[in-house]
Structure formats: structure tokens, C-alpha cells
Amino acid sequence: MARIVMKFGGTSVADLDRIRNVAARVKREVDAGNEVAVVVSAMSGTTNQLVAWVNGISKFFDEREYDAVVASGEQVTAGLTALALQQIGIKARSWLGWQIPIITDETHSKARIQRIPTEALEAGFKKGEVAVIAGFQGVTEDGRITTLGRGGSDTSAVALAAAVSAERCDIYTDVDGVYTTDPRIVTRARKLDRITYEEMFELASLGAKVLQPRSVEMAMKHRVRVQVLSSFDAPPDSTQILPGTLVVDEDEILEQHLVSGIAYSRDEAKITLLKVADRPGVAASIFGPLANAAINVDMIVQNVAPDGKSTDLTFTLSRTDLERALKVLDEAKGEIQYEQIIPDAAVAKVSVIGVGMRSHAGVALTMFETLAAKGINIGVISTSEIKVSVLIAEEYTELALRALHSAFGLDAAV
Amino acid sequence: MARIVMKFGGTSVADLDRIRNVAARVKREVDAGNEVAVVVSAMSGTTNQLVAWVNGISKFFDEREYDAVVASGEQVTAGLTALALQQIGIKARSWLGWQIPIITDETHSKARIQRIPTEALEAGFKKGEVAVIAGFQGVTEDGRITTLGRGGSDTSAVALAAAVSAERCDIYTDVDGVYTTDPRIVTRARKLDRITYEEMFELASLGAKVLQPRSVEMAMKHRVRVQVLSSFDAPPDSTQILPGTLVVDEDEILEQHLVSGIAYSRDEAKITLLKVADRPGVAASIFGPLANAAINVDMIVQNVAPDGKSTDLTFTLSRTDLERALKVLDEAKGEIQYEQIIPDAAVAKVSVIGVGMRSHAGVALTMFETLAAKGINIGVISTSEIKVSVLIAEEYTELALRALHSAFGLDAAV
Numbered sequence: 001m002a003r004i005v006m007k008f009g010g011t012s013v014a015d016l017d018r019i020r021n022v023a024a025r026v027k028r029e030v031d032a033g034n035e036v037a038v039v040v041s042a043m044s045g046t047t048n049q050l051v052a053w054v055n056g057i058s059k060f061f062d063e064r065e066y067d068a069v070v071a072s073g074e075q076v077t078a079g080l081t082a083l084a085l086q087q088i089g090i091k092a093r094s095w096l097g098w099q100i101p102i103i104t105d106e107t108h109s110k111a112r113i114q115r116i117p118t119e120a121l122e123a124g125f126k127k128g129e130v131a132v133i134a135g136f137q138g139v140t141e142d143g144r145i146t147t148l149g150r151g152g153s154d155t156s157a158v159a160l161a162a163a164v165s166a167e168r169c170d171i172y173t174d175v176d177g178v179y180t181t182d183p184r185i186v187t188r189a190r191k192l193d194r195i196t197y198e199e200m201f202e203l204a205s206l207g208a209k210v211l212q213p214r215s216v217e218m219a220m221k222h223r224v225r226v227q228v229l230s231s232f233d234a235p236p237d238s239t240q241i242l243p244g245t246l247v248v249d250e251d252e253i254l255e256q257h258l259v260s261g262i263a264y265s266r267d268e269a270k271i272t273l274l275k276v277a278d279r280p281g282v283a284a285s286i287f288g289p290l291a292n293a294a295i296n297v298d299m300i301v302q303n304v305a306p307d308g309k310s311t312d313l314t315f316t317l318s319r320t321d322l323e324r325a326l327k328v329l330d331e332a333k334g335e336i337q338y339e340q341i342i343p344d345a346a347v348a349k350v351s352v353i354g355v356g357m358r359s360h361a362g363v364a365l366t367m368f369e370t371l372a373a374k375g376i377n378i379g380v381i382s383t384s385e386i387k388v389s390v391l392i393a394e395e396y397t398e399l400a401l402r403a404l405h406s407a408f409g410l411d412a413a414v
Numbered sequence: 415m416a417r418i419v420m421k422f423g424g425t426s427v428a429d430l431d432r433i434r435n436v437a438a439r440v441k442r443e444v445d446a447g448n449e450v451a452v453v454v455s456a457m458s459g460t461t462n463q464l465v466a467w468v469n470g471i472s473k474f475f476d477e478r479e480y481d482a483v484v485a486s487g488e489q490v491t492a493g494l495t496a497l498a499l500q501q502i503g504i505k506a507r508s509w510l511g512w513q514i515p516i517i518t519d520e521t522h523s524k525a526r527i528q529r530i531p532t533e534a535l536e537a538g539f540k541k542g543e544v545a546v547i548a549g550f551q552g553v554t555e556d557g558r559i560t561t562l563g564r565g566g567s568d569t570s571a572v573a574l575a576a577a578v579s580a581e582r583c584d585i586y587t588d589v590d591g592v593y594t595t596d597p598r599i600v601t602r603a604r605k606l607d608r609i610t611y612e613e614m615f616e617l618a619s620l621g622a623k624v625l626q627p628r629s630v631e632m633a634m635k636h637r638v639r640v641q642v643l644s645s646f647d648a649p650p651d652s653t654q655i656l657p658g659t660l661v662v663d664e665d666e667i668l669e670q671h672l673v674s675g676i677a678y679s680r681d682e683a684k685i686t687l688l689k690v691a692d693r694p695g696v697a698a699s700i701f702g703p704l705a706n707a708a709i710n711v712d713m714i715v716q717n718v719a720p721d722g723k724s725t726d727l728t729f730t731l732s733r734t735d736l737e738r739a740l741k742v743l744d745e746a747k748g749e750i751q752y753e754q755i756i757p758d759a760a761v762a763k764v765s766v767i768g769v770g771m772r773s774h775a776g777v778a779l780t781m782f783e784t785l786a787a788k789g790i791n792i793g794v795i796s797t798s799e800i801k802v803s804v805l806i807a808e809e810y811t812e813l814a815l816r817a818l819h820s821a822f823g824l825d826a827a828v
Contacts, residue, residue, distance in 0.1 A: 016467060016470045016471050019471060020471070050490065053430060053490070053494055054493075054494070054497060056430045057430050057433060057434070057494050057497045057498050057501065058497035058498065058500060058501045059501065061497050061500075062496070062497060062500055062507075064507070065493040065494075065496045065497045065500075065507070065508055066493070066497075068489060068492065068493035068496075068508050068510070069489070069490050069493035069494060069497075071489075072486040072487075072489045072490050073486075075482060075483070075485075075486045075489070076464065076467070076483050076486050078482065079468075079479040079480070079482035079483035080467055080468070080471050080479075080483060082476070082479045082482075083468060083471045083472035083475050083476060083479045083480075083483075084471050084472065086472060086475075086476055086479075087471065087472045087473065093476075093478070093479070094479055094482050096482070096559075098512065099557055099558075143513055144513075145510075
């Protein structure tokens with residue numbers, strides 16, 4: 001007998017038929033003798049509708065009320081999933097964030113889980129009852145509802161798995177695992193059997209939508225074995241579970257590849273400031289106002305301008321922040337003293353990721369040569385121990401992905 | 415300065431524009447110096463959708479999960495209404511049933527409120543904050559969400575008004591008050607300025623949909639002054655509030671009418687059992703099985719059959735229960751021993767109501783004569799101290815209402 005947490009995303013609970021499918025999958029685990037906690041997201045589309053209502057009614061909204069409104073979506077699916085389980089003879093009850101309680105800090109709309117008392121859940125397990133937990137939500141010490149940010153149900157699931165010492169946290173989604181890159185773009189992308197926490201964290205942070213980065217961080221910290229798998233692959237009553245991708249410790253992976261995956265993000269924009277006076281404190285004069293406006297800057301490059309007295313500075317940021325950033329920089333122009341500002345929203349970030357890079361130099365070089373051979377210019381570069389990211393013109397995204405996927409030997413055999 | 419509770423039903427919060435309208439009406443009361451608690455229903459249609467999902471996923475559902483699902487609708491409107499108030503400069507916060515808490519018994523899906531601690535709400539009033547309370551919901555002592563049954567937000571509002579000793583409980587709805595009868599049928603129906611608790615309770619119980627009967631019962635018990643008025647009559651920012659109908663104690667009404675209103679209900683069915691053996695215990699053999707199947711019987715008439723040895727028995731019940739009742743009676747036929755069973759779903763109940771009846775005989779007679787003059791047969795009669803109800807063929811409903819409205823002098827001047 002094992003204890004497992006199963007998490008189902010919005011597309012997996014999108015309607016009653018799919019909720020029944022979820023129940024059948026849970027039943028399979030219960031019938032196999034497991035203790036099961038289920039974490040559910042809102043029906044797909046619901047959260048967007050709720051967010052749209054909040055934005056429609058209030059310009060600068062109180063995030064405590066935002067949380068009260070948007071948390072309702074998971075409440076509905078938790079109740080319906082518990083009912084679907086009861087309907088097929090499985091003892092089950094729903095748990096909302098405040099009922100367990102999942103205690104978070106007070107950073108409404110992107111709260112962090114602080115602790116999860118497990119007495120109530122343990123009592124349920126003893127009764128042979130499946131706990132169906134509303135994902136994405138928690139509660140502050142003083143009883144206000146919080147939410148954990150987009151994709152927060154992944155974090156709920158991993159945190160619960162850590163709290164109840166689950167053997168595994170299965171994240172059911174609409175793809176059957178983690179791929180070497182987006183298979184909609186690179187047809188020869190391969191599903192990975194295993195991936196390390198570190199790589200998964202980078203993949204998720206750099207554009208792969210399969211898991212919320214914070215959930216991976218938490219899994220890594222608490223050594224929760226996470227499995228990404230599909231809700232839609234096999235018939236739900238099939239006893240044969242198709243394996244997904246296991247996210248595990250590095251030492252559980254025998255054969256390390258140099259590069260494990262290639263991520264991309266189109267949610268990027270670039271701003272170049274030409275001829276900024278090259279003096280101490282200039283970076284602060286630029287990035288201070290942006291930080292005050294809660295605009296995150298990602299990659300930064302600074303070049304000395306030809307005249308030797310000024311500098312050209314390029315940085316990237318989220319595309320949704322571009323307009324606001326231009327406004328902030330325009331207002332701070334007097335202090336920063338730049339000659340020209342050049343925004344570019346038609347850029348993409350492509351990243352190669354692999355723990356194998358630690359011991360093998362040359363990944364960055366291979367990446368640059370591969371892109372150069374296809375005539376793709378690199379705008380900005382950023383590296384860390386296990387990844388290299390480059391900014392390119394957006395229109396080259398697919399070409400770059402395919403070329404890199406081949407160059408790093410990731411293509412599936414035809 | 416007064417303290418008031420304002421309740422807005424589903425059509426009053428049906429979309430963002432209407433929620434803004436609600437906020438404007440609340441602002442008017444706050445600007446007038448009042449302490450305000452607002453109770454909101456779910457957006458119209460939402461509860462039906464949630465109930466349909468529950469019915470779709472589970473045949474004999476766990477009502478604790480039903481409650482968790484359907485309570486989400488009011489959570490959304492409470493948050494949105496608080497935001498709409500903040501947006502126009504009014505301090506406000508949402509309160510869910512479990513946050514106050516509104517403690518109920520464990521009769522899920524039709525729970526009864528047991529107590530409402532007011533410390534949190536009082537603290538909010540002191541801060542000048544409007545409390546926006548999710549109607550229809552409560553919580554059990556052990557932390558499960560409950561709901562109060564259809565129309566339960568009326569009960570939430572009255573219970574809160576009693577708990578915080580509000581001067582008035584304003585029930586905003588899509589009509590501008592309580593009418594002598596349904597104005598869609600009788601064009602000369604008049605809006606009542608005042609009505610007694612007892613009359614309002616009978617009207618609500620006998621078919622008028624303007625208030626939930628239980629809320630009237632509670633208002634009567636705690637002497638809460640209830641006002642029924644429209645969310646849609648005047649522009650929300652108008653300082654002139656159109657008066658609705660006040661539901662008050664009998665001694666607050668100076669001029670008593672013999673009859674105050676005429677209610678009708680098409681949610682009726684009739685069952686006649688012919689030639690039931692006339693022996694002791696026969697009623698129990700009929701109504702016992704129905705009670706066990708949770709089918710409520712309303713009016714009952716028993717006649718001695720021509721042969722003197724058997725009896726004919728007619729009773730009425732809710733139309734939605736008719737099919738089930740026939741099945742139950744068929745199964746119990748051996749024990750009851752009746753010759754024939756005649757169901758009739760095409761019936762309506764028409765009731766005249768007035769506290770004036772207590773001191774004036776002859777209301778029933780006037781009613782029977784009026785209906786007879788129009789050629790309307792009376793099936794079953796039931797009376798109480800302040801009402802007379804008759805069952806008639808459904809097709810005569812409008813004719814009966816108009817005739818009675820005139821006969822009891824209720825017609826508005828033309």
C-alpha cells in the first residue's frame with residue numbers, strides 16, 4: 001500500500017464526463033490498495049471568467065477579494081469530483097483550503113504555503129476516505145482566502161504530497177509527460193522517462209507550461225517524487241497505466257544526456273537604450289524605476305558605445321510589461337539620460353537545458369554555431385550552470401528549435 | 415444613524431452592470447450615515463447551473479458536497495460586490511458563511527441557522543466598513559459548508575438583521591413591493607404599503623414568490639422590520655428612494671382590510687382514491703408510505719361513498735411529487751384496498767389571505783359565491799384563521815384571481 005497524491009488540471013475536469021474520467025482513474029489507484037488524495041483545478045475557462053469579472057468591476061482591485069472570487073472555481077470541481085467518486089462506490093469528501101487548513105502567508109493572489117496540518121487528512125485516510133482537495137487555494141492565519149498564483153494547483157499537490165509524506169505526486173495533464181521540446185513544433189520530440197528536479201525547474205521557468213516552476217522548486221526541496229502523465233491516454237478503467245515522466249533526484253538517473261530539453265518562450269520583449277551616459281549609478285537609475293513599477297527584468301547586456309563615453313544597454317522583460325516599461329523609462333528620461341530607446345516585442349527566448357552541461361563545456365558554442373549555420377542572429381545571451389538562453393527574432397523560433405533539437409542529438413528515431 | 419441590512423437577489427446581481435447598480439444603492443445608504451450589511455445571492459442562473467452539475471454527476475448525492483458546490487455562487491457575487499463598493503470609494507469586505515461564522519444545523523441543503531456571532535461584523539461596522547455577506551450559506555459546528563434551501567438568502571438577510579439588531583432589512587428584488595395579487599395576471603392589482611408578518615407568511619407559503627416563507631417566519635419571531643423594494647425602479651444614485659412594502663406587526667397597520675391579498679400556485683396536483691375501505695387506520699395506510707417517501711401532502715378531503723361502507727379520499731401534493739406518489743400508492747395498493755386511483759395534475763390552488771378574517775365571518779362564503787358565479791368548480795377547500803384556499807381546475811386560475819380581486823374590493827382605482 002502506498003500513499004499518493006493525484007492532481008488533475010483544468011482540461012482534465014473541464015466537464016462532467018471528464019470528471020467521471022478522473023474518478024475512474026482515482027478508483028484504479030484506490031482499488032490497487034493505495035491511500036489517495038486528489039487535488040483538482042477549476043474547470044478550464046472558469047478561472048479566466050472569474051478574473052475577467054474582477055478586472056471588469058474594479059480597476060485596482062483588493063487582492064483579498066480577488067482571491068475570494070477566483071477560489072470558487074476549485075470549490076466547484078472539488079465537490080463534483082467527490083460526488084463522482086461516491087457515485088462509483090468510493091468514499092470521498094471535498095476539502096477546501098480553509099478546511100484543512102492550508103495556511104499561507106498574506107501575499108494574496110500569489111500566496112506561499114507556510115504549513116499544512118495533516119490531522120484531518122490522516123483521519124480521513126484511516127477511514128478509507130479519498131480526500132478531494134481544492135487546489136490553488138489556501139487561507140491566512142486570520143481566515144481570509146488566498147490563492148497561489150497561476151498554476152498554483154501544482155504547488156498545492158506537491159505541498160500536500162510533502163505534508164502527508166506521499167510516495168508519489170502524480171500530475172495528470174493533457175500531455176503524457178515532459179518532452180525534449182514542444183512536440184507541436186518539433187515532430188521528432190521525445191518523451192522523457194525521467195528528468196532531474198533542476199532541469200525540470202529550468203524547463204518550467206523558461207517556457208515549458210507542463211508544471212508551475214514553484215511546484216518543482218518545492219518538490220526539489222522536499223524530495224517529492226513527481227510524475228507528469230496524461231488524463232487522456234488510456235481508458236480510465238484500464239489497469240495498464242501508461243508511464244509519464246518522473247521528476248526525480250539526479251542520482252536516480254543513470255544515463256545523463258548533455259542536454260535534456262529545449263524550452264522556448266514567446267512571452268518576451270526587448271528594450272535597447274542607446275547612448276546612455278556611462279557613469280556610476282546608471283544601472284540603478286534605469287532598473288530602480290522599473291522595479292518600483294513591479295516590472296521584472298530578465299536578461300541584461302551592456303556594451304560600451306563606439307564613442308567610449310556612453311554605453312548601449314539592452315534588457316529583456318515580459319511582453320505584457322512592455323508598454324508600462326516604456327512609459328516608466330520615458331518619465332525617468334531626465335535622470336537616465338539616454339539618446340534613444342528601441343523596443344522590440346517580436347522576440348523569443350530559446351533555452352537549452354541539461355545537468356550534463358556542468359561537466360561538459362561546449363554546449364553554448366554548439367548552440368551558437370547551430371543557430372549561426374541557420375542564419376539566426378542572437379540578441380542577448382544568458383547562462384547558468386545548467387542552461388543557456390538566447391534571445392532571437394520571434395519568426396525564427398520554430399527553425400531554431402528544430403535545428404537545436406537535432407544538433408544536441410535529441411531527435412527520436414524515425 | 416441607523417443600521418440596515420440590504421439584500422439583493424439573483425436578478426439584481428446578474429451581471430457586472432447590475433452589481434455596480436447594487437453598489438450605488440449601498441453607497442446611497444452609507445452616504446446617508448447608515449451602517450450597512452449587504453447580503454447577496456448568486457448571479458441569476460448560476461445556482462441552477464451548479465445544481466444541474468450535481469444532478470448530472472451523481473444520482474443520490476451527498477448533500478454535504480451539494481452544499482460545497484452550490485455555495486460557490488454567492489462567494490463570487492460577495493467578492494465582486496465588495497470590489498464594486500471599493501471602486502466607488504466605500505470601504506467594504508466580503509464575508510462567507512464560514513468566516514462570520516453563520517452557524518447552522520447539519521441539515522445540509524436546507525439547513526437552519528442556529529446562531530450568528532457578531533463580533534467580527536461589529537468590528538467591521540466600527541471601522542466604517544460595509545460587510546458584504548454571501549447569502550444562502552452557513553457552516554456547521556464542525557466546519558462543513560451548508561446551504562439554506564431555495565430563497566435562502568432572504569433568510570440569511572433576516573437572520574443577520576436580527577443578529578446585529580438592524581433597524582430594517584431591505585429585500586431588493588425585481589418587483590417594487592408586495593402586491594394584492596400577481597400584477598401580470600390582474601392588471602388592477604395594487605402594491606401594498608404595509609402587510610403583517612402573518613399575512614406575508616401565508617402569501618409566501620401559498621405561492622407568492624417575493625419572499626421565502628422561512629425568512630418571514632424568522633422576521634416575525636425576531637420582529638425584524640422587512641421592506642420589499644425594487645433594485646430597478648429609480649436611478650441608483652437618485653436620493654429619492656421609492657417606498658416598497660413594509661412587513662410589520664399587526665398593530666402598525668391602522669386600517670385593516672378584510673382581505674389583503676390573493677395568492678395562487680400552479681405547483682399542485684390532486685390524487686383521488688375511490689372506494690377505499692372505511693376502516694380504522696386507513697389514513698395511516700395511505701399517508702404513512704407517502705411520508706416515508708418524503709412526499710408532503712397538503713389538503714385532504716374524505717367523503718363517505720354512496721354505498722356507506724367505503725370512502726372516497728382526495729388529497730393534494732406538489733406537482734413534482736405526483737409521479738412518485740402514484741408509484742408509492744400502487745405498491746401499497748394491497749394494504750390500502752382502494753378501487754380506483756385518479757390523478758390530476760391540471761389543478762391550481764387559489765387562496766385569499768387577510769388578518770381581517772379573524773373578526774369577520776363570511777370571507778369563505780363570498781369566495782365560494784364569487785367562484786360559483788363564474789362557473790368555477792371547487793375541488794378541495796382548506797382554511798385557517800387568516801386564509802381560505804381552494805383547489806380549482808388550472809385553466810380557471812386567471813379568471814378566479816380577477817373575480818376574487820374585484821369581489822374583495824382590492825382593485826386599484828382606474
